[in-house]
Amino acid sequence: MAIPVYFTEKRYSYHIYNWQPTFFGDYQAADPQTAFEENVQQLYAKGYDYLKQEEYGLALDSFRQLQNLILTTVHPTLPIDSYRRPRFSFPMDATMVDALAAKVGTELKAASISSYSLPDAVIGKAPFPDPVEKKLTLMASSGLGVSAQRLQMTDLVSQGLAFAANNDWKSALGVYNKALQVTPVTDQVARASLTHDIAIFTEKSGNPTAAAQQATTSVKMFADAKEFSGQVTALQTLAGMQVRAGDANSSGASIKQATDVVNTQRLFPVNVGTASVAPQPRTAFSVETAGDTRRLVTRTSAIERTAAAAPALRFTTPAPATAPALMGLQFMTAPATEKTFTVSTALHGATLSLAGDATANVKSYLQTVAASSELSLVLAYNLNYIDIVAYLPNMYFYVLPMAIGDCQAGLGNFSAAEQQYRSTLVYPFINQRYEIVKLWTRLAETYLELGDQAYRNAKDNSAQYADAKAFYERIIQTGNTLDATSPLYQDAKFAGMKTRVQNFINAGLAPTFADNPEVLSKVLEAGVKLTQIQRGLNFFGFSSTYAPPFSFEYLQNTAKYFAEQASRIEQRYIQFKSAAESQTLQREQLDQQAEVARQTVVLEQRGLAETQAGLATAQANLNYANVQRQNAVDARNQFNAVKDQLLELTELEDWANAAAVDKDDEVQLTISGYSYYNSDHKRRSLVIQDLSHKKSQITNNLESGRLDREVTAATQYAAVAQAQVADAQARVAIANQRVAIAQLQQRNAEENRDFMDLEEFSSRLWYDLAKQAKRLSHRYLDMATEIAFLTERAYNAETERGLTVIRFDYRYTAAGNLLGADTLLADLDYFTLDLLTTTRSKKAPVKRVISIADTYPMAFQQLKNTGQCNFQTTLAMFDRQTPGMYICKTRNVELVLVGVTNSTLAGTLRNGGVSAFRRPDGSTITRMYPADVMPLSAYEFRQDALAFRVTPNDLRLFENNGIETQWQIDLPPAANDFDYNDLLDVQLTLYYDGFFSPALEQSIKAAFPTTGSATRAFSMQMTFPDELFFLKNQGQADIVFDESLYPRNQKSPKRSRIVVKVTGSSAANLKLRITSQNHGSELVVTTDTNGVVEGAAPTDPAGALLGESALDKWSIRISAADNPALAPGGVLSLKGIADVMILLDYDFQYR
Incomplete structure (x- = not known):
């Protein structure tokens, strides 16, 4: 059996759920310029997360914020927080498409091509078979790319760099020469970059003369291309080659030329500081695994940028000329004319060329998407950051208004939702296969909701049904025709939908018609409501005079049962929703814990590095202490070895200085009264010698003591340093343990989060359960509302109170659309309250037997002649017997045919359905009831009571009808085997009850006529x-x-x-x-x-x-x-x- 073509329509949705960033983003080269695209998709996904959680206000805020962000890209003066003004509506004008298309072209031209760097160890070298390679190539070509020539260039350069990394200079030189051959002559910057690296490879291969010539050529090519930063780098490389060749003069000239270029071209950085008008950068921290910290990536939230150029090298002074660096892919950036944007699909896909008129090319691409029937091409905005840029016009003019319309519908603002849905029609590139169908369906749902609201609010007032009818007839008119001026068919974009609906009408609105059930159901539902309105029926399909065939008590109990079911399921909805919100909060907390654990690992790793540095410092201190101690010991030993010699030499020096004359001629010195030295008539030279000896001895002793103390202090310091080393080693061990603990905590936090994701009862399941519970609650509430309406009708039929308590819709309440079922229960209980507080007397039962032969002789004769007769019972017939009775309700009816004993009796007793009642004030009212039909058979009420048990929940035939009504007896001659002349009489027995009023009795008696x-x-x-x-x-x-x-x-x-x-x-x-x-x-x-x-x-x-x-x-x-x-x-x-x-x-x- 072939799959219906409309199945793909049902698969289409502009909603996305559970969107996650690229899982292997660790291998993608960081690009700060993707911040705008990332913000677009994150706001888009966040809005739908809120929508899934039925947080319509937050979802609306996110979608409007995204609208604001997109519009600000083409109108920079628009405040970025304009979305916070709820009365401000973002413009939807077809003339804006060109501006957004131009912005798309600018963004795609400026965007960097995604590049990935996987470890060489994980990259396989074996090629795939051609069929597999063909399939993979289709996907590999998707996204932002360049021409095949540019890809060949970059691949060859990458190969050359790989050879250079392994010091295979000749192979690198050969690959680079191939790259130079395929590089266009017009791309001077790329050729200059290749020539520069070729010069380095040539020098490393042993030919410095040719290398210098190639470096000089590179300098000239950079200068001709006016790529001055590359020129400075090439001059530095040339200067290094000249130095290594021994040509200092030429090297100096190259350095001077580089300095002149730096100065003349102002290649120096500028610190903008607080004068910058650009947003402040945001620093994102990312850690791959415990113990492996990636570099910090600084991204700015700016949304304006120009086309990317080769990175400019900025200098204050020329770099050293002896350290050449390969340029590699630095100057190999593809120009915009070589870029293409491709979305690959299972069939054909589509490609957007960025050469030439970008605006026209973008619009041509959008036209291709609009005419495509490939679902993956239409839904490509659900992919990555860059892909979403090409769909910015589609998002602004279709996706976001549709999403905002869903939010408004969820909030109950259906008129605002309709306005948002219809605003998408200005967009000229709506996809006819999927998007226009979804738009038609959403509009039809909105008109049904608006019609239902008006229909419910009208209650039984048929004069107000016109408002509801106007909404329903936007889908299909009463005569099964289509209104060409309807918003669903007026726009030319709906031509296909109009044809489909017309074909459905031509097929007789058969439910088996082969088309999308979502479309057909809207048409059928509107048709049913219009049929009800045409027949004067209310929203529930009942006429204003309809009375249910059930007792008030039974209907009230049934309505209460349904309402209690709705209330109970509503409580479960609240529980499910609370569980989902708690689960979401717990998931966010686990995410935070995992992130904190990752950063804790980083912190502990830095702490480990710090303790290791401390250990190195402590070890250096210990080494220094040991050196100091050894120096102190050596100094003491050296001093001890020469201190006696120094003492003797000092004595002799002082003696020699003092013994300038013969000893007989020396002065005799007498010194007394001192504690440490005295002399008596001792030669001066000897006194000085003694004093020098004593003084030198003291000095030597002091120096020996000092050196001993230094040795002791150095020894103690070495011991302290040793202890510090031990302490640092302990801290290193502790830091290692802390890192291990942090890694364990990180793993535990991530496993807890992953385990939560693997739980069957995840937040998404709780949200789904909550949604299903809400649907069930609304279903029970709708059933309870309809039965409550019948309860009101039954109560009024039994009491003639004329109450209008029950509303037709209890879904929308002031308490977040909750407690509607409980409100309905309270309204149902009001009937009991009203019955107890308004009943002033007891009901009086009455039985009246009416002889048709005596009371209606002509009708009786007609019955005997034709088998059919009609007659009417009137209030006057009963007033003579029971004056003062009011609101008399029939409880049971019996019909007895006197003179007929044949058990094959067949026929019917019918009631016209129109009854008259007397009110307590004496006035009469008329009510319409279902025209009951009682089959006439051998059944007897009393004898067959056991076989046919009376259920108090069900009303008997003719029950609640008035005693003034029209009757019809049918005794078909073809169905009865008896002689109609044997019929002596027909007795109609009425069992009824009513209330008695003495005042009414007097008024009726006073009005009795004296004649008749x-x-x-x-x-x-x-x-x-x-x-x-x-x-x-x-x-x-x-x-x-x-x-x-x-x-x-x-x-x-x-x-x-x-x-x-x-x-x-x-x-x-x-x-x-x-x-x-x-x-x-x-x-x-x-x-x-x-x-x-x-x-x-x-x-x-x-x-x-x-x-x-x-x-x-x-x-x-x-x-x-x-x-x-x-x-x-x-x-x-x-x-x-x-x-x-x-x-x-x-x-x-x-x-």
């Missing part, structure tokens, strides 16, 4: 059988109309109309002679072809008897002379007469 009129039918066969026998055998009969034949409450009856009807084969043209005792003279009358003699007017054949007392004696005579046709052979034969019936209408006075 009635009808009596007399059948000689039934009433005067003996006289009928004499008439048929002797041709004469005497009939006495005495008081026993009339109701006892009537007196002085006077005839107002007489009808004599003869039945049988001899009834036509039969001449009768009637003599009335009251009239006194004989009347000769002849029956018509139907056997009837009419006496309704004085001029009628029997009119002479009018106005006389109905208490009379008649003599009826039939003679052979008057009827020769009945006397063949002269003998009268009246066997052809079956019966003679006399119908009297008469006026009377009440006793």
